[in-house]
Amino acid sequence: MTYSSSVAVGRQRYAVRNHNSVSFKASAKALGPVSNTIILIVLACLLGLLYLSQVTKTNAYGYQINNLQQQQASLENEHSSLQVASARLQSLDRVQSSAPAQKMVAVTPSGTVQ
Numbered sequence: 326m327t328y329s330s331s332v333a334v335g336r337q338r339y340a341v342r343n344h345n346s347v348s349f350k351a352s353a354k355a356l357g358p359v360s361n362t363i364i365l366i367v368l369a370c371l372l373g374l375l376y377l378s379q380v381t382k383t384n385a386y387g388y389q390i391n392n393l394q395q396q397q398a399s400l401e402n403e404h405s406s407l408q409v410a411s412a413r414l415q416s417l418d419r420v421q422s423s424a425p426a427q428k429m430v431a432v433t434p435s436g437t438v439q
């Protein structure tokens with residue numbers, strides 16, 4: 326193609342009075358079906374990656390929550406066992422300081438049996 330024919334390809338002639346005899350018409354550029362398909366596939370892949378990143382973040386938080394729940398359960402068990410031990414130790418003092426225990430007399434051996 327020569328320069329003059331390549332320039333003339335985009336021209337259309339209009340025979341209208343008081344207008345230029347040569348004008349350029351802007352051609353609309355559109356994407357083809359292959360380009361549209363590729364763009365849709367890329368968008369679907371990006372959405373898939375976004376979904377997977379959100380799911381993995383949720384799973385990571387789930388592991389942390391599970392660890393904290395296990396720690397809470399072990400601390401609750403330890404707390405209940407400490408409460409039982411505390412009640413046991415306090416019961417000896419309460420029994421010794423109670424009124425019936427104060428009225429009891431200590432028995433000492435008066436003699437030996439022969």
